[in-house]
Amino acid sequence: MRYSQLFAKTLRQAPKEADTVNHRLLTQAGFVDQVMAGVYNYLPLGLRVLRKIEAIVREEMNQVGGQEVLMAMLTPKAIWEQTGAWDKVDVLFKIQSRTEKEYALGYSQEEVVTPLVMSRTPSYKDLPVSAYQIHWKFRDELRAKSGIMRGREFFMKDMYSFHENQEDFLRFYEIVKQAYLRIYARLGLTAKVTEASGGAFSEKISYEFMVLTDAGEDDILYCEECDFCVNTEIAKVKEGDQCPKCDKGMLKLAKASEVGNVFDLGQKFGKDFDLGFADKDGNKQYPFMGCYGLGISRVMGVIVEKFNDDKGILWPKSVAPFQVHLIGLDLDDPEVKNRAEEIYDQLQDRNIEVLYDNRIDLGAGEKFKDADLIGIPYRAIISKKTGDQIELKARQESESELIDLDKLISVTNE
Ligand SMILES: [Zn+2]
16 A cells, blocks of 8 residues: 555644553554544554454354354344343443334344344254354443543454353353464463453353553453463452462462453343253253453554554554555655565565555655554665665664565565
């Protein structure tokens, strides 16, 4: 993409209302645009990142046998009354039509998916089933904050699984847990799994996937020796205690951001809708269900909170909007301009994603500043000085080197 044609360029100033790093950097660098508190437009650069996270999540969900669907967002009041959510869930976004009928926008969609799946799975032979979607979700937050990390409208993967019994749910939970850990690793994040209260969803335990970051909203206690990790909300241990799991490590307190969760729903939703299946003996049973959430827009915010410096964002390669930020300098010189255009074409022919700063009216300083702010993994410069070569610098490095096109292609393909 030619930067000159990108309508959403970087802003000179950070937005005044930005109180978090992700809001400030994503807005200033031209990835998102705030419509109102907790609601954002995703601009061309931001959508590329969102789509990359989405693709990784989709791949891993398909891998565990999840079947992708797209459920309705606008839903009738009756289904939420049937489960008690209409009165109990304070963040449920309720709306009224001109005929004064009431509706809700999904914040999680057990109320939609349970009738959808159970009406098509009459027998134990049809189970287990897992269905997921990647879609917008809504929460009627009193105060939306934390940039795109906690929105009134947010982009999320939600999967629901249906099982004959609790053992089968637990078996599947372990499989999804491994898939989640693979997703975070591919996103450049290290996640820990904690047990926390089930919130509005369930009387039972839920599992939370947390990434350690100073911008986090949760406090967790974790062991450095093993995978023990607990949210302080429900912890029966404290900082400095011996780890109850391995008896070796000491517990450390850290700030963390929730990047996914799993709820053990038990048989609640099948019972609420009186929708079951016939077991081996022909008796009616209610399904054991699990709900598996992963906030895609939220994870994008967490990545920015985790990977930035005083100049801007440092995107991990797996989700960067482009792999190379090609900068042409001295473009008023026809020879340099031709060479830059040629490199741009050749990189694109090799399927390398390039953002090409082809603006002729801007100096090197301003172009470098924009490149640092946007945070693409590699910056490649072509100028009078570089001659037949290309000056390459990784975003997080201070040293650059002169290389040829083949080297540039091999480095960025790694
Ligand atoms: Zn331990």
